Amino acid sequence: MIRLIATDLDGTLLQPGGVLSDRTRATLHAVGADVVVVTARPPRFVQDLELTGTAICSNGAMIYDLTNREVTHAQTVPLDVVRKVSEALAEVIPNVGIAVETGLEVLSEPGFQGFGPKNPHRTLELLAHVFEEAHQVVQMLAWAPDAEADHMMEIAREAVGQHVTVTHSGGLGLLEISPPGVSKAATLESLCNTRGIGKHEVIAFGDMPNDLSVLGWAGTAYAMGNAHPLVKQACANHAPPNTEDGVAQVLEQLFRL
Incomplete structure (x- = not known):
């Protein structure tokens, strides 16, 4: 019996352009299970999706109540660790550029150009000055021009993996760096335990x-048809791509909607 649906947003639940389709929205409302958004995005990017329930944001560093529009939990990277990781x-x-997500905004040095116009910072x-103005850091971002994200992630993990958690969402040369031990799965597991x-x-x-x-923690896991090769290799189940409402298609089958 499925009691909770954990879904990423970009490239998974959402259509290109960050759109939640009518079909997917209707399916999520019809399933009768808890829906938890699990995303690298901070809360300000999820609050207008017209979803209720819980969002795990910033790759597990923040929990956001979608119904009441408030952050209920945040884990931070100590500023001395932020400095140490940046130097390393x-x-x-x-040519690496560094930015930090405070939970309210992204602050960056001039060398960080990893965001397009839809991601203001x-x-x-x-x-x-970034370090001085950041009241807290829930996630670091590292960007390098023309870098390949998988290779860059390997280098970063070897250099700073003992201090932080390093991953990426597929952006060209863009790494997401979280507090040590923090991941989407760790926060989701804690949330499930309380429920x-x-x-x-x-x-x-x-x-x-x-x-x-x-995907490795959940009892049932689906890689999207448009997923990164590593994700497809890790999952026995594959959903249609996000452009075809793949999440909705799988849920409609499983819940016989």
């Missing part, structure tokens, strides 16, 4: 390496 990455990744003159839900009662959907922890 600068030594091993050429505030650029400060020096990285030192008395076992992992065998959870179905998960994802498309990128930062979804692997959740």
Whole structure:
């Protein structure tokens, strides 16, 4: 019996352009199970999706109540660790730029250009100013021009993996860096424990390496048809791509909607 649906957003639940289709919205409302969004996105990107329930944001660093529109839990990277990690990455990744997600906004140094116009951020003159203005850091972001994300992730994990959790969502040369021990799966498991839900009662959907922890933990896991090769290799079950409402198609079958 499935009691909880854990789903990534971009490339998974949402259509290109960040659109939640009418079909997917109707299916989620009809299933009769808890729906938990599990995303690298911060809360401000999920609050207008017209979903209720819970969102695990910033790759597990934040829990957001979609119904009441409030952050209920946040885990942070200590600023001394942020500085240490930034220095270490600068030594091993050429031209790396650093940004930090505070939970309210992204602050970056000028060398960070990993976001397009749909992902606004505030650029400060020096990285030192970023550290001074950040009241807290729930996620670091590292970007390098023309870098291949998988290779960059390997280098970063070797350099700073003992201090933080490093992953990516498929962006060209863009890494997502979370507090040590924090992942989508760790936060989802904690949430399920408080609700008395076992992992065998959870179905998960994802498309990128930062979804692997959740897909590996859930009792049933689906890689999207458009998923990263590592994700497809890790999952026996494959859903149609997000452009075809793949999550909705699978749920309609399983719940006989």
